[in-house]
Amino acid sequence: MSQSVFGSIKKVVMGTLFVILVGFLLIGLSMFGVTDAFISQSRDAAAVVGKEKVDLNAFDKAFRSQLSDYNKEAPERMTTKQAYASGLHRQVADSLITETLIQLDADALGLDVNGRDALEFVENLEVFNNEITGKFDKNKMRQQLYLIDRDMTPKQLEEDVHKQIRRGQTISGIVAGIVAPTIFAKQRFKFLTEQRTAQLLHLNNDAVPTPQDPSDEDLRAFIDTNKAAYIAPQYRRFTLLRMEPENVLPDIEVSEEEIVAQYDYKIETGQLGSAEIRSYQQLVANDKDQADQITAEINAGKSIDEVVEAFGLDAPLVYDNAAAGASSDPKTGETAYNMADIGAQTIQGSFSSWYSVVVTNITPRIVPDIKTERANLIQELKTNKAGQFLYDATSTIQDGIDQGMTLEEAGKAAGVSVASYGFTSRLGQTRDGKSLEGLPHAKGVATDDKILKEIFLADLGYDNDVFETSNNGIAAIRIDEIKESTQRPFDEVRDQALAAWHIKHTSEALAQLSNDLIVRARSGESLETLAADIGEGSEVSEITMIRAVNTPGLGAQLTINLFGASVGEIVRGTADNGLDRIIGQVLTITPNTDAVERNITDTLGVQAAQALNSDILDAYHRALLKENPARIMTENIERTLGLDQ
Structure with missing residues (x-):
């Protein structure tokens, strides 16, 4: 399913609740009765949930x-076998099990979605809108689906939306209306705003002797123990088919008729210039006769205030610089915008009431001259044509690859250039460290991380599918040769390893020193006395801490230790640089007695409600699994992933 399409769908119909529910799964479904199954009763199932199969x-x-x-973001490519060993297969199965459980519960609740509603939902997704008309375009939908998931049909998309909407109905029905008691928010506020002071003894690398340089033999052993830090990257030699909009635009021509048509369309749809805006007021009369009298008085020159006083009217409804639809009665706005000029007009409202509608100001519509918009119109038309060219080229290239053409042959058929590149790293650098930045008019591979990700995701020797580049261009790659990561020569990494060795041994020495000093501090020696004994590399200071505010200079665990300690208690930890050590003593704890502001209470109340939602969804999830026990079909999964050979 399309990430960009369903990214929009999930935000609308699912929100964070489904994520919370899946989060329970990732803790481990075995806690709730989900087991791995090595039986093959259902060879076409990845899991069985009650009587339902996960396809x-x-x-x-x-x-x-x-x-x-994952591989698009990771520095090193993970294989299927490695992903399986890391538990990715179980996470995916768990997520699909949750989806099945929710759909089963929706069935039990009798929830359904009108097919027209699902279709309208799809039609309202902006990703499927025509760039020119701004409205749903079936061809644009097919283009987007083809680019993102070539196997997805419009019908399948509608079915998936149907499931998503049912999911939203089910989950929202469980947690709707949950409000945390105000006392929860107040207690949370007091907890977060508690103030503490502490005295700190800070120890840096000057507090311990500088470690002596190791022998080459010891340094080699250190490198062997930490091989991952001293490995040369993988390099790949590849062939790249690529075309960006900037390569197409110079050859695109736009006719005068197209420019005028684009201008007229944008004027008609309000995309150019500013619309007319009016200010108007609505005076309510007792009947038509009174409304006519009011209208006549205003048109004769009397002010609205004078008329209100003379007729004893209620204060008028005022709409300043308002659209036609802003009025409480639709007919008022329609009348105001249909009037030829400033003045008053009598109308009968939607519910039989009689009004005098008074237009007090008209700001005319501003329509820019076609000459001033000409450059923008030409650029828009060229961009649209370039997009269409790239879409057509994508179809030609992809069809060619599917039929067995090489990238070179498919590129020639579509008029798209193909080039071969030497060995390149994931960072877009050659083996001698040069970056493939390219030229201003021909950007290199190193400028597009999406291309680099695809290069290091692809398998060796295959002409891969067309994908969209970061700049809305198209590309396809073939990996011609791979040089795997290797251990870098000792002479090349010696200085790097020596620096790391010194940091490691300095950290160990600081850890031992802080261990010795905290024993002395807990025996009654002051931190000032300890600092005086250490001398250089030690410093005593006092800080003020609040839970809701990050305290600079402290490591995360030390911060937790200080907030968990009582007055007088001594704790230790690392500084935020990960090397220095700090010994701290809590001096005071001061509760916050200030009244809680309403906006803070509201925010903390929402957080508390979210916590309650999590608890309820946890219970809901357990109940569903109890009613529909789930089994993961491990044997089937290993077979379909090719891990059973």
Whole structure:
């Protein structure tokens, strides 16, 4: 399923609640009765939930999609076998099990979605809108689906939306209306704003002797123990088919007729210039006769205030610089915008009341001259044509690859250039450290991280599918050769390893020193006395801490230790640089007695409600699993991932 399309769908119909529910799964479904199964009663199932199957093909697609997403962000590519060993298969299966559980519960509750509603939901997704008309375009939808997931049809998309909406109905029905008691928010506020003072003894690397340089033999052993830090990156030699909009635009021509048509369309749809805006007022009369008299008086020159006083009217409803639809009665706004000029007009409202509608000001519509918009119109038309060219080229190239063409052959058929590149790292650098930045008019591979991700995601020797570049261009790659990561020569990494060795041994020495000093501090010696004994590399200071505010200079665990300690208690930890050591003593604890402001209470109340939602969803999840026990079909999963060979 499309990440960009369903990214929008999930935000609308699912929110964070489904994420919370899946979060319970990632803790481990075995806690709730989900087990791995090595039986093959259902060879086409990745899991069995009650009497329902989790489709094996759906699992395979989801697994490979998540692995692909991971590899696009990771510095080193993870194989299917490594992903399986890390537990990715179980996370994917758990997520699909949760989806199945929710759909089963929706069935039990009798929830359904009108097909037209699902279709309208799809039509309202902006990603499917035509760039020119701004409205839903079936061709644009097919283009987007093709670019993102070539196997997804509009019908399948509608079915998936149907499931998403049912999911939203089910989950929202469980947690709707939950409000945390105000006392929860007040207690949370007191906890977060408690103030503490503490005395700190800070020890840096000058507090311990500088470690002596190790022998080359010891340094080699240190490198062997920490091999990952001294490995040369993987390099790949590849062939790249690529075309960006900037490569297409110079050759695109736009006719005068197209410019005029684009201008007229944008004027008609309000995309150019500013619309007319009016200010108007609505005076309520007892009947038509009175409304006519009011209208006549105003048109004769009397002010609205004079008329209100003369007729004993209620204060008028005022709409300053308002659209036609801003009025409480639709007919008032319609009348105001249909009037030829400033003045008053009598109308009968939507509910039989009689009004005098008074237009007090008209700001005319501003329509820019076509000459001033000409450059923008040409650029828009060229960009749209470039997009269409790239879409057509994508179809030609992809069809060619599917039919067995090489990238070179498919590129020639579509008029798109293909080039071969030497060995390149994930950072877009050659083996001698040069970055493939390219030229201003021909940007290099190093400027597009999406291309680099695809290069290091692809398998060796295959002409891969077309994908969209970061600049809305198209590209396809073939990996021609791979030089795997290797251990860098000792002479090349010696200085780097020596610096790391010194940091490690300095950290160990500081840890031992802080261990010795905290024993002395807990025996009654002051931190000032300890600092005087240490001398250089030690410093005593006092700080004020509040839970809701980050305290600079302290490591996370030390901060936790200080907030967990009582007055007089002595704790230790690392500084925020990860090397220096700090010994701290809590001096005072001062509760906050200030009254809680309403906006803070509201915010903390929402957080408390979210916590309650989590508890309820946890119970809901357990109940569903109890009613529909789930089994993960490990044997089937290993087979479909090719791990059973």
